Amino acid sequence: MVGLLLQHYDWILDQNREITDAEREAWAARQREYYAQHRRQEIARHLAWKAAHPEKVITYDETRRQRIQETDDGTATLVAIARLKAKATNCAYCGSRLLRKETDHMTPVCLGGEHTLWNIVIVCPDCNLRKAKLPYAKWIERAEPQHRGWVATLWEERYGHLALESLLLPYPGARLAMQCM
Numbered sequence: 001m002v003g004l005l006l007q008h009y010d011w012i013l014d015q016n017r018e019i020t021d022a023e024r025e026a027w028a029a030r031q032r033e034y035y036a037q038h039r040r041q042e043i044a045r046h047l048a049w050k051a052a053h054p055e056k057v058i059t060y061d062e063t064r065r066q067r068i069q070e071t072d073d074g075t076a077t078l079v080a081i082a083r084l085k086a087k088a089t090n091c092a093y094c095g096s097r098l099l100r101k102e103t104d105h106m107t108p109v110c111l112g113g114e115h116t117l118w119n120i121v122i123v124c125p126d127c128n129l130r131k132a133k134l135p136y137a138k139w140i141e142r143a144e145p146q147h148r149g150w151v152a153t154l155w156e157e158r159y160g161h162l163a164l165e166s167l168l169l170p171y172p173g174a175r176l177a178m179q180c181m
Contacts, residue, residue, distance in 0.1 A: 028141055035130065043129075064109065071114040080117055088122035092154055093131070093139075094147045100125050106158065108133040118158060 035042065050057050085101045092104075104123045107113030110133050123131075131139045136155055143151045 032144065067109045068115040071109060073116045075117040076115050076120055084122050091124040091127055092121035093123050093127040093151055095150060096124055098124055102128045104128050104131060106136055111135055
């Protein structure tokens with residue numbers, strides 16, 4: 001009986017140990033590879049879910065509109081965003097040439113980010129879809145390794161007074177994170 005308990009205890013310790021940077025990077029690489037191979041299937045799965053749950057989509061859209069109204073400082077007008085899109089030629093996250101332009105809130109509105117020009121960047125659809133509503137520190141981890149410096153520099157240029165370490169959990173608006181789901 002004691003041997004069985006010790007084995008179970010060792011298993012629990014192994015499950016709760018700290019994850020190393022190498023393990024975290026390997027996991028992120030697997031996630032990126034999976035996404036690259038299954039992008040179309042994931043988009044189709046997402047669209048099918050939205051079609052099957054229209055009431056949840058409506059609720060989400062209403063909640064998002066309300067958050068945008070509450071955090072809007074008046075700078076992110078449709079005209080101002082159209083100007084940003086007109087000027088942008090490359091994705092703010094990966095640097096690729098923009099054929100389709102989308103806006104992204106660097107700090108997601110559902111995590112306490114503001115709807116301001118300061119928090120909005122113009123990105124490619126792939127980066128916008130991959131980032132989704134991730135906190136920025138998690139986005140840096142998930143970004144392709146060759147783009148991480150670019151992504152981190154973008155944050156530092158905008159929010160230089162806030163260290164990137166401050167983005168790690170618990171992050172601002174952590175209590176709202178579950179409401180984003």
